[in-house]
Amino acid sequence: MSLQVVLGLGRSGIGAARLLHQRGGSVLVLESGDSPALQERAEALRVEGIDVRLGIPLEPSSFTALSSRPERVIVSPGIRWDHPTLETLRSDGIRTDGEITTAWEARGNVPWIGITGTNGKTTVTHLIAHLLQQAGLDAPMCGNVGFSAAELALERGSGPLPAWLVVELSSYQIESAPALAPRIGVWTTLTPDHLERHGTLDNYRAIKRSLLERSDVRILNGDDPDLRSRAASWDHARWVTAGSREQARAAGFEPHLWIEANQVCQASGPLLPADALAMPGAHNRQNMLMAVAVGLEVGLSPAVMSEALHAFPGVPHRLELIRRLDGVAWFNDSKATNYDAAEVALKALPGPLVVLAGGEAKQGDAAGWLAGLQREARAVVLFGAAREAFQQLLQNSHYEGAIHAVEGLSEAVPLARLIATERNCQAVLLSPACASFDQYRDFEARGEHFRQLVQSL
Template identity: 55%
Template sequence: MAQTVVIGLGRSGLGAARLLQASGHSVSVIDSGQGELLEAKAESLREQGIEVRLQSPFAIDSFRPWLDDVQRVVISPGIPWDHPTIEQLRQHGIAVDGEMAVAWDALQHIPWVGITGTNGKTTVTHLLSHVLGKAGLAAPMGGNMGVSAADMALSLQQQSAAPPDWLVMELSSYQIEAADRIRPRIGIWTTLTPDHLERHGTVEAYRAIKRGLLERSDQAIFNADDPDLRQQRRSWNGGIWVSAESAQPDGLPADLWIDDEGWVHEPTQRLFPAEALAMPGSHNHQNLLLVTAAALQIGLSPASIEAGLRSFPGVPHRLEPLGRIRNAQVFNDSKATNYDAAAVGLRAMRGPVVVLAGGTTKQGDASDWLAELNRRACAVVLFGAGAEELQGLITTSGFPGPLSLCNDLSAAVDQAVQRAEALGASNLLLSPACASFDQYRDFEARGDHFKQLIHQVQSGSN
């Protein structure tokens, strides 16, 4: 029987293996690691009749037992699309896909909203799913955050209820490049700034991956306030362009915008006040417009969209309010895993802020982030593997406030609380500007730990 081999026992690999087996495929899984946690995951699959081999690296030799029978290999998002083993597999006539392509095969009968962008895509995904849900449409979200697309497909296969009206999918560049047959009904592109260059090599390659998704979408929606997207605008034939800044960004008319009185407008009418969304920052006005444009395309009324916006509770780890410590409002922005996202979070702050930053540093232009630190931060507390590198950048930028280095987030929170009280800061902000993998499995785990530490301070137990 033709064999499908899934690479890795991460979230996407587990989902893909189970979905493929439930769809009638003969499935095996290989993973290069070992240890108790992986053994437990492997055993759960074996109990379902799926063969699992640990300590098997992603190399052609690991496929020798099945090479004549393997028809398809499903890779995890962490494997580069130009990995030499992928080319060797193709030379043997073996198809290579990502988990998202497997999910698309099972879910393409349901209309997708595909949401991509360097920053903003998680907020837009949560907000659109919420607005559609409040309007009475079943529109679960998943993909790059929350439930994996494969797990979503498996769950929908196993339930007897009617399928959802829409699927709201966050799609990363890693997922898109390994699933180029995805064709969303609506595609949304939030922003584009240099990111993942260690993977994609150039901004041009990174941009081309995201552009491909929008070109395959039946209706494309763009953020005209993003400099890179605005520069591309004349190369697109149509699409819906939104702007929180102007009715004519870059001299071309917007299809949806916010006027000087703070109202959301389309060419024929004004719809509702932008303050319907309580989240701070101009970037969230852009997110509001992208969601409104999609919701209008789906058929919602302005009143229904406004009601959904007003009832939105916010996004975990994305400028998530955590209450106060004395006079300082505390925000968890653990999702800010690069300089650009961290700069956006800083711009949303009103009044002086104590910033906690650190983790595994990424390539990218830090100049905007450093400028915002100098403009808004009264103190910076650094932690984790990248603390000394960030210290060098911040010191070189001429930052005038106190700058502290800590080994971990717990010590950083203690230091930041002391700084906030001593300096009379209005805000205390976790905005790492770094990946989390030096000390946490993901940014969610980092944000959850921060919330726990803040709660301890608020309850007086720290």
């Protein structure tokens, strides 16, 4: 039996290993670490009949030492696709695939809705899944949203097949899965991100675009400057805009959906109220339009979608209102892991604000974010590894509000409460503009900690 090697004992690696094993493959998991937690995970897989080896470095000698040559190697999203060892394996004729490919192979007979974009993809993914499920369709959500596609394929392996899979896809997942071809592809936005991994904006854009080019139906956000500037390069696409039809045509594209007289419209006329979704911000109108475009493609009626949009509870960690206390609203926007996402939050919420920012800084253009802080924030509380660099950025931009720097959120939250009272602010906003890995496992863990701190005030 041909051997398939899975790299990494994270959630996606475990899901891929179990799925391959369930499908009758010979599976070996290699993990470079060897902590007690990893040993526990390894033992759980061994009980199921899956071979696991810990403390194995990702280098060519680890593969030449195996008793049989692997047919292919499955790579978790956290490992660089251009890692020298992976390049060596490819040059030796060994196939490499991303974890999401195992789910595609197992569930490619179910139509996929693939959602990607720098910002907005999580909200759009949740919205689409909500619309389909409210309409009575079996359309589970998976991918880059906490439940891996392999885990879902594994869980649904023996039961009835879903009607659709709603799959959020990161650039890391797309670049490692060239076989993945969704029935419907959605592209929300494109701004510089993950350049430390992909090298250039052109590389990053090409990865995102490849997913849409393999999709039967392509839905694109015509309000995103980067996407709109390349409208002429698409032979067929369905563009949506939160502006009018005339504005879209002036920008160089014919819209599939647009907003006129506070109604979502298509060529045949109005569909549903543009304020059906209560989430704040113009960007959420764009998100709603992309979800509605998918709903129309799936066959949902405007009335069903309007009712579902009114009932949408929002997305955890994305402009999530946690509570109101002493006249101040507290918002958790922990998912804003780059400057552009944090700038969107500043456009969505009216000031004056106290903004909490910090974590592990990323490459990118901070100008729009800094301008948003100048406009909406009376004070900024900085925390985590980026606090000194961010303090310098704010000072260099001549930010006029108060700047405070603390170790972490435990100090930032009570300080923000004091500042909000003293400076008569409407809201406190956690919108870090940073990755979370300096202090937390992921942005969800950071957002949960913030939620606990705020609820205990």
